[in-house]
Amino acid sequence: MKKRKAVSAILSPLLLLSMVLGLFPGISTAAAGVQLTFDLNAQGQTLTNKFYDLSAWDLNEHWTTEADSKDADYFSSRYPFIKRVQLMIATGGCYIGYPGCNTNRDLFADPSDKTKLNDYKFDSLIQATSNIVKQGLKPYIVTGNVPIKLSSKPVLGPFQVNVRPPADYEKYYNYIKALGDALVAKFGAEELKSWQWGVVQEYENRDMYLADDESSESTRIAYFKLYDYTVAALQDSIGSANLTVGAHAMAVSPGLWSQLEFIDHVAKGKNYKTGKIGTQIDFLTGSYYDQKPGVGAPASKSLEHTINLLRSRALQNGLTGLKFGIDEGRILQGPDGKDLLSRVVGHSFQAAADARLFKQLQDWNVDWISMWGMNTEGVWGGADSVSAHIANLSYKMVGGKQLNPVLTGAPAGTGNEVGGIGGFKAEEDKLHLMVYNYNADMNAAAGETPAITIKNIAPASGNTVTVKQWTVDDTHGNFWPAWWSDQASRGLEDGSYNVWSKYSVEVPSALKNEADREYWYSKEEGYKKRAELTSTTRSVAVNGGSLTLYPSMGHHGVVFLEITNVKSTGIAQIVTDDLNDWTRSYAHSDGLIFDTGNAAILGDPSRVMRKAPFPGPGAEFVTYKYPNMVSLSATALFASSNETISDYKFYASADGKKWTEQSGWKSQDTPINDGLWTKRTYTLGSLPGGTQYVKIEFPAEAAYFYSPQFSQVQIAYANTCACSDNSVYVDDLNDWSVAHSHTAGLAFDTLNGEALGDPSRVMRTDNGRNTTESITYRFEGMSAASVSALYASGSEPIADFKFFVSADGSKWTEQAKKKTAIHDTPISGKSWTQRLYTLADLPSDTVYLKIEFPKGGKNSWNPQLGNVEIRVKAKPPTELTATEAGTTKTRLSWTASSGAGGYNVYRAESANDAYKKVNDHAVSTTAFEDSGLKAGGTYYYKVTSLNSVGESAPSAAASVKTPLFDVVTLTDELNDWSIASSHSSGLQFDTQNADALGDPSRVMRKETRTDPAEHVVYRMNGMTGAFVNGLFASGAEPISDFVFYVSPNGTDWTKLSKQATIEDKPITSVNWTDRKYALNDLPSGTNYLKIEFPDVAGAFWNPQLSRVELTAKAGATTDMK
Structure with missing residues (x-):
């Protein structure tokens, strides 16, 4: 139904001529190579913000003096998606003056004085966190790297921080507790309740934390201690209920020791500080980097695998309810092999990569991925990056219900991956769609023009929806192409850049020479202008519950659509x-x-x-x-x-x-x-x-x-009209797959799809007055139809289509015009008209519908048939069954009816009584429980199917009688003797041949019996019935039945005179028989049942008792011993 057809070579010149004459709108759009279909009825989980965390490697760089003067609404107005700032290595590991250090991290008045360990000075951390809070954001403080003077043998690692553990963990505890106390005094415990805490970046990375002997075992224990003491200090200062704390593993690649051992420790290990089992943990995070754009890092896990590794181990340890995120990541290096400053490229590649990443994070249930920067200055000022644009646009989707597209067709460009995600906010009548053109090759140059179709859409009011469109690619919202051209013109080479990659967003920070930086700043306003995110807005008519758009995307481009005045035509x-x-x-x-x-x-x-x-x-x-x-x-x-x-x-x-x-x-x-x-x-x-x-x-x-x-x-x-067995059949007239037949003089027109709001229509190839062209549809139970036609009304008067119905396809009756409603919508600058015909109340025996084109006219391409929607009555459900569910309830089940969107249930108290509907709302499943009935009553049921057309005829009736009293059931699978009241000593369990006999444990005799017979006794007061399964080696010897006795007291036994109902099931693989005995209506007063093995002299292991199920009146004492 969704295949596309090109216009034939014969028709192309004709259509080209019509465009020249101005009879078609002056826009020509080629058929899309790839199609994304979003179904508004297929609403999934609620979309969440994934880009809300901003990392700061050094709190002194952006969040102290520089942040003091910034307006409090800077983030809320420019980057509203950011909600939290992660202050990495925030509580120690370096100070200026210590060899190799270039920043102050140790929070002491004199970080070099080892004789004084309590001269705490938390001013810089308080200043940074105050500025974060001023912006309406929340701090995420990562502790862990130990101040120089608190380690006995401090060593700076590759990241210029001390990697050694504390010399005395109690003194380190005092340091962290004093820090917590200071923050509580400044902000209050209630504010700190919304903050987050971590302990070391990448805890199993030897470059971040390493024991004095540098062994994996000592380092693992040292980190366990560090975490336990840190958490205890924060609990004692902030309060456990106010604390959110977790740990950041490298996870993506092998570390010095297994990150999974830490998860085991906090779940079930002995806490090194408290001596109790376990330590508080609220989240786990990992790192994830590609090596270069589109190139995975060697020996590294995928993002999905990285998160699942942590999640699976947490769940195995019973740690549920944790959050899982990525605390640092994206891309390590540019194509030049140098590190990217904020781990993203300025190139359009990043736009598609981040849009794709947003969908992956939703699909894989990753709570966040941290960003390193948003613009050419990192945080404050500068030109926005395409990465920041995607984060801002995706934030518009938050709170909507996720829509995943169905993808068909193939992208035009080699290596292009076209995908997307939707979010529908029904309470706001708003739909967001984000579609991307990703390619792992940063040099790929092919754009895409996908067909984006939205199914089951309708205007919330009126006949149109409003489409607002943003595009991010080389020519939209992107300064990078202009800079790349300018830097080439200036003659910049690889040597013009410092240690950072020339592909970094933070261009001025990557440039080596002051003159080149001044050149950048001389043009910065122009770059800012090019980086501005702009949008276009238009109104679009919705035809037949469907809307198709054809946005163009450049290479690595992203299109973001906000469609308002939207409602869904159904629900899941x-x-x-x-x-x-x-x-x-x-x-x-x-x-x-x-x-x-x-x-x-x-x-x-x-x-x-x-x-x-x-x-x-x-x-x-x-x-x-x-x-x-x-x-x-x-x-x-x-x-x-x-x-x-x-x-x-x-x-x-x-x-x-x-x-x-x-x-x-x-x-x-x-x-x-x-x-x-x-x-x-x-x-x-x-x-x-x-x-x-x-x-x-x-x-x-x-x-x-x-x-x-x-x-x-x-x-x-969703069960919508996209499904072949639904009650609504939609023909978009992309091909002939839905129509039953058509005359030879019809063809598809796929030009001007965007202008006419329809990618493919049917037209005549000749406008002769003696030729009648038509399309015929065949569906049993046809009840109504709507037909969308397009007329070049600015060129000639409208001549209507005619509609004929038939029960057999040979005798036709024209549908009266008074039974056909007409609604006109001007399109394409009013030079065309969309006319919607609605044919309601078709004759009850209608099977065929024929749509006949008008004859003659000026042009063969006018009018055109755009869309046909046919509604079919649902068929009655089949295989209705009714069973009792206690004394006052019954359960019904039936086989689903094709096209049914729900069901009504009707009940009568005799076969000839009138049936009354018993359900308050349409039943959405193929089962129903009817309650409030009389004990011992007989009830009759019928079920009808419902769809958008109406209600079907009723199903065949089913009846059921409710019991006079409720029963309880006791089942013994004979895995042990825990349920039986007693048994003779000559019995044992057989657990051999479980697969062959279909039962892992049965009871058999230990040897060929001697008097008295072997038996099993059950006690259940008020016993009313029993089902007993026995297994017999029927291929080796004739079946000799078990014998059954009942007793009121366990002493006086009566052999059951009434024959048990027997049902045999062959076990063909071993030539055995599974015989089920049904003992119904046991004598009143039965409290004991004795099952006696038969008197046979054959194999002692034959027969075997497999299963016993007892029933009794509800309320009876079921003491089994």
Whole structure:
């Protein structure tokens, strides 16, 4: 339906002539190579600000004297996305006067006097944090590098800071506590509650922290001590409830020791300061750098892997609720091999890279990535970088619901990667889209003109929406091309730059000579002007619930769209699978079963688990298939007291064949069963656009095959007209895939798509008066249609299309004009008119719709057919079943109806009574629970399907009788003797051949029986029934049945005279039989059941007792012993 067609060679001259004559608007847009389709109904997680952290390597550089004179609204007006300033190495490690130091970091009156260790002087830190707070921002103070005089053997590392640990950790504790006390005295504990604290940059990096003996083991312990003492000092000064503290690992590449050991320590290790188990931690961060633009660093992990490494280890240790960020990153070096000053390039490359990064951070659930600077002066003044522009634009999206596009077609440029992300704010009637043209090659020069289509969109009022567009590329919002040309004209070479890369944004800081810096400043105002971010605004008509735009992007360009007066035409559907059966899943592996035991202690009556040990290869899985899935949440139960939690894996697919693992999930843990088990709820807030399948894969088996268990899955899906089985069929007339047939004299016109608001339309190839051209559609249950046509009304009068309906495709009836509503919208400077025909209330037997072009006219290309939308009645649901759910409830389930957006449920108390609707709101799933019924009553149900057209005919009826009393169930899987009341001594458990028999543990005789017969006894007061499974080696000897006895007191036994209902299931792989006995309506007063093994002289291991399930009236005492 979304394929594009080019205009034929025969038609091209004709269309060119019409443009020359002025009959078409004077804009020509080639068909887009790549298309991005955003569905407003497919709303995912809430978008968050990812670029809110600004790093400062030295607080004295920008945040003391320089910041004192700055206006308090500088950040809020220019960089509102920045919310926090990270003061790196803020509490020690160097002072001017110590060999090799060029800045003051040690917060003492005399940092060189080792005889006086309490002459604290926190003035510079207080000055910096005061300026941060003045700007409406929050400080993030990174402690850890130890003041020179607090180390016994200070050593400056490559970053000109002391890397040695404290000589005395108590004295270091006093230093940090005094610092905390001073900040509390200045700002108050309530203000500090919103600050953040860290302990060392890249704690496992030997260049940042290294024990005196320089061994990995000593350094690891030294850092554990440093962290524990620092946190204790901050807790004692600020208060634990007011403290947010964490640690920054290198993580992206190997360090001196494993960063994961630190996570183990704070979770379960002994605190070196307090002696207790564990240390407060609220976040974990890593570093992430590419080596050069588009080139990954050697021996380094990907960004996704870096974050997941930290997150996975935290979750394994039960540390949930942590935040995960990137405290420093982007690009280490420019193409010249020199370090980039703020780790970004001034080139347009950075715009596309950062737009792409914003989407990745949302998808991978990364809370932030820190920036080093925003302009050519770093922080204050200068020309803004393209990186700052993308951060500012992306900030507009924050708070919106994420939209992921479906990508089709191919980019025009080699190596180009066109992608995007959307954010919809329904409460503001506002949609934001950010689309980028990324290429890993910084020298790539190909631009792109993608087709951006928004589905299920409508104006909130009127007929148009307002589109505001910003572009960031070489010619929009970018000073770099002008500077690059100027520096070449000036004759600057590699030697004209100092240690910093010539590709750095901070040009004046990278220039070596004062004369060259003066040259820069002489032109700075011009660069600032070129760097200004500007926008254009226009009004655009929305046709048939769809809007397509064709913005142009240069190489490495970004287009940002803000579309206002927008509403969505629908909402996502929610399906909840409580895993009581397989009706809501699409497929599952064979090794899974439902576990209904231990419902009370685990808080769930039915879960999915492995039926037996699973050695691999591969993994057990459950797959779901729903149209345009948006997000999912899943709840799993883990026997966490006996084994470490290993997480499920989640995969998404558009076709059920090619799967992509999804790593951006969040999780929340809740202890259950007195802390012996853990309930973990996963949330995957935004699935890739076009996801039709989701696969949830069990982790590798650890100690127990029955752990973990899957408890519930909830999926949100769009179920919109983009889906082939929906009740609304939209033909954008890009090809003939939707139409049933058409006459030969029609062709596609793809010129002037932007001017006419439609990338592809159908027109005649000849305007003869004797030729009738038409398109025919065929859909069963057709109920209504809307047809969008375009007329060159400035050139000739409008001649209307005609519409015919038919039940069989041979006998046609023209649709009366009085039943066809018409709405006109002028387009393209009023020289064209869009006429929307609405055909409501089509005859009930309509299967075919024929749209006939008017004959004659001045030009064959007028009129044109732009869009056809056909609405089809939903079909009734099928396979309706009704079951009792206690004395006053029933449960219904049915098979989904194609095109249904919801369902109504109707109930009657006899087959001939009138049915009444029982649901207050449309039912969004294929299940319903009806409550408030009478015990012992018989009820009849029918269900209808709903869609935008209306309500279907009712389904076939299903009936159910509620029981007179509630029952409780007791299940014994016979893994041990904990549930049985007693048993004879000649029985034992057989755990062999679990895979073959489909049961990991059964009960059998120890030897060929002798009198009395072997037996198992169960006690359950008020017992009403039982189900007993026995396994028989039926291929070796005839089946001899178990014998059943009941008793009120456990002494007086009565053999059941009523024959049990038997259901046999062959176990073909080993020629055994699984026989299920149903003992219904046990005698009143039954409190005991005895199951007696048969009297056979064959193999002692045959038969075997596999499973026992007992039922009793609710409220009965279920004492089992």
